[in-house]
Amino acid sequence: MPGDDVFLRATVSAVADAADHALTLWAGGETRVRQWEKVPGHPVCEADLSVDAMLRERLAAIDPEAGWLSEETADTAHRLGVSRVWVVDPIDGTRDYLRGRPGWAVSVALVEDGALRLGILAAPARNELWIAQAGRGASRNGRTLRAGDRTALPGARVPAEQLPRQDRDLTAVPRPNSIALRMAMVAADEADLVATLRWGNEWDVAAAALICAEAGAVVTDALGDPMRFNSPDPTAFGLLCSAPGIHAAAVDRLRPRVSEMVDMPR
Secondary structure (H helix, E strand, O other), X not given: OOOXXXXXXXXXXXXXXXXXXXXXXXXXXXXXXXXXXXXXXXXEEHHHXXXXXXXXXXXXHHOOOOEEEEOOOOOOHHHHHOOEEEEEEEXXXXXXXXXXXXXXXXXXXXXXXXXXXXXXXXXXXXXXXXXXXXXOOEEEOOEEOOOOOOOOOOOOEEEOOOOOHHHOOOEEEOOOOOHHHHHHHHHOOOOOEEEEEEEXXXXXXXXXXXXXXXXXXEEXXXXXXXXXXXXXXXXXXXEEEEOHHHHHHHHHHHHHHHHHHOOOXX
């Protein structure tokens, strides 16, 4: 069961196999899979669905009693009546996947009674496997992770292609399309801050949130409030993931923007 080494090995194997399957379909280019838009601006492809189905079968065999919450599966109320729930994004960073860029990952978390217990990110195009267990730390390719000790917000490293004018005192670093990988950069002390100011879904951030927390980073919504998982409405307004020494300053900087946006429709 969760926390058991056999359970962990089986889960890691299932996620790694699904990621290898996605990599085989990807092949470094966009011509191998059919793609379309679920809604305007939100691409999906055959690989998303194939990986989702593979994970659901494998993970259900590992923990038959667990519920299921995935970007590519219709949500049901069943997950609200069980103790454990798999929270899955079969391909986080679909845009990079379709463009032949390596900034995508398979993201799987296990939530138990609302708390994150296990988080795995497999990014095979980057040769990366990230693993976290509640209370047992986080690692990338077997190396223990620790978030940075930065205490000044100016100069903080942010994965971004371009910084807004009001944030020009920050430092842009390379940005993968996967929000989970951007968060994981904070856990690995390769970035100091990741923030979004829009409604997002639990499956986008669940695995990475545990990886970051176990590495000593702070993860909240854009308001600075704790994130909850396996909620009846599995969404949150924004994300703020940072080195612990700058989290309060980041909340203060974002507060005026959040107050303008939080009542906007989803």
